[in-house]
Amino acid sequence: MKRVMLTVAYDGTDYCGWQVQPGKETIEGELNRALSALTGEVIEVIGASRTDSGVHALGNIAVFDTDSPIPAEKFSYALNQRLPEDIRIQRSEEVSANFHPRHCESRKTYEYRIYNAPFPLPTVRLYTHFTYVPLNVDLMSQGAVFLVGEHDFKSFCSVDTQAQSTVRRVDSVEVQEAEDSWRRPSEFGGLRSGRQIVIRVTGRGFLYNMVRIIAGTLIEVGRGHIAPQQVEEILEAKNRQKAGPTAPACGLTLVGYEFPEEEIDGNSLK
Amino acid sequence: MKRVMLTVAYDGTDYCGWQVQPGKETIEGELNRALSALTGEVIEVIGASRTDSGVHALGNIAVFDTDSPIPAEKFSYALNQRLPEDIRIQRSEEVSANFHPRHCESRKTYEYRIYNAPFPLPTVRLYTHFTYVPLNVDLMSQGAVFLVGEHDFKSFCSVDTQAQSTVRRVDSVEVQEAEDSWRRPSEFGGLRSGRQIVIRVTGRGFLYNMVRIIAGTLIEVGRGHIAPQQVEEILEAKNRQKAGPTAPACGLTLVGYEFPEEEIDGNSLK
Numbered sequence: 001m002k003r004v005m006l007t008v009a010y011d012g013t014d015y016c017g018w019q020v021q022p023g024k025e026t027i028e029g030e031l032n033r034a035l036s037a038l039t040g041e042v043i044e045v046i047g048a049s050r051t052d053s054g055v056h057a058l059g060n061i062a063v064f065d066t067d068s069p070i071p072a073e074k075f076s077y078a079l080n081q082r083l084p085e086d087i088r089i090q091r092s093e094e095v096s097a098n099f100h101p102r103h104c105e106s107r108k109t110y111e112y113r114i115y116n117a118p119f120p121l122p123t124v125r126l127y128t129h130f131t132y133v134p135l136n137v138d139l140m141s142q143g144a145v146f147l148v149g150e151h152d153f154k155s156f157c158s159v160d161t162q163a164q165s166t167v168r169r170v171d172s173v174e175v176q177e178a179e180d181s182w183r184r185p186s187e188f189g190g191l192r193s194g195r196q197i198v199i200r201v202t203g204r205g206f207l208y209n210m211v212r213i214i215a216g217t218l219i220e221v222g223r224g225h226i227a228p229q230q231v232e233e234i235l236e237a238k239n240r241q242k243a244g245p246t247a248p249a250c251g252l253t254l255v256g257y258e259f260p261e262e263e264i265d266g267n268s269l270k
Numbered sequence: 271m272k273r274v275m276l277t278v279a280y281d282g283t284d285y286c287g288w289q290v291q292p293g294k295e296t297i298e299g300e301l302n303r304a305l306s307a308l309t310g311e312v313i314e315v316i317g318a319s320r321t322d323s324g325v326h327a328l329g330n331i332a333v334f335d336t337d338s339p340i341p342a343e344k345f346s347y348a349l350n351q352r353l354p355e356d357i358r359i360q361r362s363e364e365v366s367a368n369f370h371p372r373h374c375e376s377r378k379t380y381e382y383r384i385y386n387a388p389f390p391l392p393t394v395r396l397y398t399h400f401t402y403v404p405l406n407v408d409l410m411s412q413g414a415v416f417l418v419g420e421h422d423f424k425s426f427c428s429v430d431t432q433a434q435s436t437v438r439r440v441d442s443v444e445v446q447e448a449e450d451s452w453r454r455p456s457e458f459g460g461l462r463s464g465r466q467i468v469i470r471v472t473g474r475g476f477l478y479n480m481v482r483i484i485a486g487t488l489i490e491v492g493r494g495h496i497a498p499q500q501v502e503e504i505l506e507a508k509n510r511q512k513a514g515p516t517a518p519a520c521g522l523t524l525v526g527y528e529f530p531e532e533e534i535d536g537n538s539l540k
Contacts, residue, residue: 011392056393076389086392119346122281122356123326123523127393253393 004072005095005264006031006045006062006079011086013126013250017053018060020044027051027087031062034082038075039068048101048257049108052209054249056127059090059256061101095264104263107171109202109255112215112247113178117194128196129215129251135222137175137197142228143221144173144199146235147214154238156214157207158246166238168210170203175218197222200255209246217244274342275365275534276301276315276332276349281356283396283520287323288330290314297321297357301332304352308345309338318371318527319378322479324519326397329360329526331371365534374533377441379472379525382485382517383448387464398466399485399521405492407447407467412498413491414443414469416505417484424508426484427477428516436508438480440473445488467492470525479516487514 008027016024020032028047035043048061070078072094079089115121115128116135147156147170154166178196199215217234220226226234226244234242278297286294290302298317305313318331340348342364349359385391385398386405417426417440424436448466469485487504490496496504496514504512 009389009392011395058391058393080389085390085395088390088392090389090391119279119350119360120355120358121328121360122279122358123328123397125281125355126396 001065001067001097002072003063003065003095003097003099004075005093005099005101006064006075006089007091007256008060008062009058009088009090010056010060011126012051012054012056014086015053017051017055018047019050027057027060028062030083030087031079034079035064035066037082038078039066039070041066041068046101048106049254051254052249052252055252055254056250057254060254061257063095063099063101065097093264099259099264101257101259105204105260106263107202107204107258108206109200110206110211111253111255112199112201112211112251113253114197114199114215114219114251115194116197119194121194124196126250127253129248131219131223133223135197135219136224137177137222139224139228140175140197140199140218140222143218143226143231144175146229146231147173147201151235152238153207153210153235155234155240155243156210156217157240158209158213159240161208163207166207168203168205168207170201172200172202173214174198174200176200212246212249212252213240213243215247215251219247220244271335271337271367272342273333273335273365273367273369274345275363275369275371276334276345276359277361277526278330278332279328279358279360280326280330281396282321282324282326284356285323287321287325288317289320297327297330298332300353300357301349304349305334305336308348308352309336309340311336311338316371318376319524321524322519322522325522325524326520327524330524331527333365333369333371335367363534369529369534371527371529375474375530376533377472377474377528378476379470380476380481381523381525382469382471382481382521383523384467384469384485384489384521385464386467389464391464394466396520397523399518401489401493403493405467405489406494407445407492409494409498410445410467410469410488410492413488413496413501414445416499416501417443417471421505422508423477423480423505425504425510425513426480426487427510428479428483429510431478433477436477438473438475438477440471442470442472443484444468444470446470482516482519482522483510483513485517485521489517490514 018027045062045064075092076089113128120130150169288297290299315332315334345362346359383398390400420439
């Protein structure tokens with residue numbers, strides 16, 4: 001018996017999120033189906049993050065136990081043959097039999113992407129949130145500063161939450177314009193420029209919808225509806241209604257996890 | 271009567287290319303349908319580039335004549351209300367009644383994007399060609415140099431071509447790694463890096479499949495199957511079989527057109 005950790009990338013557009021739900025297409029469901037077919041065992045993975053419907057990932061984490069003779073690092077190749085093309089394992093490796101991706105120290109990073117231009121651009125529409133109102137990135141950065149550190153994020157949490165405590169620690173919130181690679185129509189024929197704005201948030205745990213409410217609030221700051229220093233007041237109010245709207249799922253991508261070496265090291269058991 | 275020029279962006283994934291074909295979804299067909307419904311006239315646009323099935327565009331060009339009272343610059347807004355979300359007008363403007371987007375001086379730029387990593391990344395799969403064989407960008411750049419200038423590109427042209435002459439002028443071919451914005455899983459958890467390589471070609475007209483054959487050939491150079499200086503020999507051979515394969519359509523994007531001011535200026539007639 002060994003415990004294997006998968007790093008999973010997906011395009012969440014066509015899925016009802018990570019978590020298995022009867023009669024719906026989910027990332028977890030596709031992983032369970034592919035793993036069970038591959039190994040002949042009944043496998044149900046443990047996911048690190050139960051991303052919502054429409055949210056994307058470059059590096060979500062899934063863990064499972066197996067008696068399969070397939071070496072841990074070969075699961076990536078074998079699973080990618082059986083998964084739909086909008087889910088791809090980026091890495092597979094053996095981890096400690098005690099490793100549980102939700103019950104351990106970890107940091108994760110999300111990115112929220114905004115396409116800010118007069119008109120939507122079809123080739124980025126699935127992975128960004130479009131807004132034509134010009135956003136001021138400097139103001140957004142100034143507002144973001146107040147979110148860093150340990151705070152009660154009750155104002156930035158869906159009222160549906162089942163969390164016992166709404167205190168969380170955010171390590172960093174950066175707002176920047178994405179360079180180059182999303183090509184700007186502005187270079188050609190004098191078109192007004194389109195640009196991508198990225199909000200990158202790293203922390204040790206997030207409340208339900210927290211990153212999307214942070215994004216929705218910083219968008220309000222960027223358009224001048226909320227002053228940057230009001231973000232501090234919104235935190236202090238501990239009232240969901242004081243923050244901005246929940247920004248749409250398609251702009252959100254779970255970039256990746258960092259775990260302490262000693263948590264995941266499968267060799268320590270050998 | 272006025273002549274209006276549209277700058278059209280699209281995600282070509284779900285279309286059988288630009289040109290109207292009976293019973294098939296095409297970009298031109300969608301534009302004709304939306305324009306005719308909007309104006310109440312029977313409108314058939316003239317396109318600048320008849321892109322192939324699966325090819326994307328940030329700035330293809332369509333031109334039409336209309337008696338509609340809608341101001342030329344408002345067509346972008348009105349059409350975007352009626353087009354599917356994978357087609358979006360980026361700009362609309364009045365042009366000279368003599369302007370024809372295929373019968374005039376112009377330069378256009380294409381980009382061919384390659385995702386080069388051990389495993390495909392779902393969130394870039396629709397707009398890049400995936401290859402896991404590591405590509406050497408320096409070698410690709412060295413090979414690209416031989417393509418710049420006026421040459422007989424018969425080796426880089428589909429054998430199905432109906433072109434009278436296969437001589438074309440290429441102004442530039444650049445090969446570079448895209449920076450930053452396509453996030454690299456390598457930043458997280460020690461994953462091996464994934465990267466995007468962009469081949470950007472500007473010229474005054476291209477043969478059928480020419481950019482995709484250039485891309486397919488430079489990929490062979492990048493993986494070490496063809497030496498950079500052999501690109502010159504391939505040109506001289508004037509034989510399609512000497513060049514590399516036609517790279518897949520999904521990696522290709524028509525970035526945009528440049529027309530001389532005097533060709534398009536609608537004010538000159540007023």
